[in-house]
Amino acid sequence: MSQVNPPEIVVEMEVGGKLSDHKGMNLPGTPLSMPCLAEKDLEDLKFGLSQGVDAVALSFVRSVQDIEDLREKMRKVTNEPPIVVAKIEREEAIEKMDPIVEATDGILIARGDMAVEIGAERVPLVQKQLIHSCNELGVPVITATQMLESMISSPTPTRAEASDVANAVFDGTDAVMLSAESASGKYPREAVQTMVRIILEAERAKDIYSRHSMGQPMPGSVVDAIENSAGQIAGYVGASAIACISHSGLAARTLAKYRPEAPIIAIMDNDAMLRRLAFVWGVRGALIPKIVATDDVFGMVEHVLLSHGLAEAEDLVVVTAGIPTLRKGTTNMVKVHRVGAQSERK
Numbered sequence: 528m529s530q531v532n533p534p535e536i537v538v539e540m541e542v543g544g545k546l547s548d549h550k551g552m553n554l555p556g557t558p559l560s561m562p563c564l565a566e567k568d569l570e571d572l573k574f575g576l577s578q579g580v581d582a583v584a585l586s587f588v589r590s591v592q593d594i595e596d597l598r599e600k601m602r603k604v605t606n607e608p609p610i611v612v613a614k615i616e617r618e619e620a621i622e623k624m625d626p627i628v629e630a631t632d633g634i635l636i637a638r639g640d641m642a643v644e645i646g647a648e649r650v651p652l653v654q655k656q657l658i659h660s661c662n663e664l665g666v667p668v669i670t671a672t673q674m675l676e677s678m679i680s681s682p683t684p685t686r687a688e689a690s691d692v693a694n695a696v697f698d699g700t701d702a703v704m705l706s707a708e709s710a711s712g713k714y715p716r717e718a719v720q721t722m723v724r725i726i727l728e729a730e731r732a733k734d735i736y737s738r739h740s741m742g743q744p745m746p747g748s749v750v751d752a753i754e755n756s757a758g759q760i761a762g763y764v765g766a767s768a769i770a771c772i773s774h775s776g777l778a779a780r781t782l783a784k785y786r787p788e789a790p791i792i793a794i795m796d797n798d799a800m801l802r803r804l805a806f807v808w809g810v811r812g813a814l815i816p817k818i819v820a821t822d823d824v825f826g827m828v829e830h831v832l833l834s835h836g837l838a839e840a841e842d843l844v845v846v847t848a849g850i851p852t853l854r855k856g857t858t859n860m861v862k863v864h865r866v867g868a869q870s871e872r873k
Contacts, residue, residue: 553643563593576604581802584612589619591630616640628660638672662699665784667806670695671704679712696729701808750781750858757861758787761845768837770828772848776800778858779810840867
């Protein structure tokens, strides 16, 4: 930087290259006093809320306060604000990793800007630390940036890229994300298909489930205790699926952090909440008109599992719910149920 003449700054170029317009500016190691959301961001936020978006990703998060400020702004516009996904890029956020993970609804590991901010050599370890922190707390985590970068111009990935995607799965990420590969690349369909194949192959690894089942229930949390037990029981009895009857999706999110081998299906009566579970590892959703009375719960579960092809007659399934009220936040029951047993009683 050679001159500062507000509102202009004159800088000297040290490494030449092509510079186009509308580019961001990184200042590694420099704390910023400007607000996290600029005026243009607020306009975009208002538009997104008017369209009913399910999630808002907040870039360059520095602290929990940035997340709270965003939530406050959204609450002024809507009574049902979308979930907040915090993009981790700056050193300040990495230093406050655990509090930010606790405060947000999801984490996006934005490795591109992160590499500029902290150095590419630090990104792999920070990625693993973030994923571990999210797994422990049951917070969905998305790994992003340059995962299949060569497929912007090539129909096949490099071997290193295939390993990168697979290792994110082995680390415990809930989701992996394409950027330019699908947004502006020549082979968007092939990129998606390739990523899916790599994920499926990685998840065939025999020890991937035990590797990520080390999480412990949060002290005093009934939901954590129930869902942890449900995952273990499903493994012991060879259950075909685990059904979580829920209003908010908390039960399914909590269960997912224990990485059970049995498929998780969230049975919900709230479409918006159900869509948000798309970020969560291993969860499938089933929308029903209304959470029914206790006497009909297991018949409803059978219908959902059979219609989704997740169970057959005589299969064992594990069910979690709130008994007897089925109200939000009341999960207190886990039961092993044999498909067909409900119809035999009638």
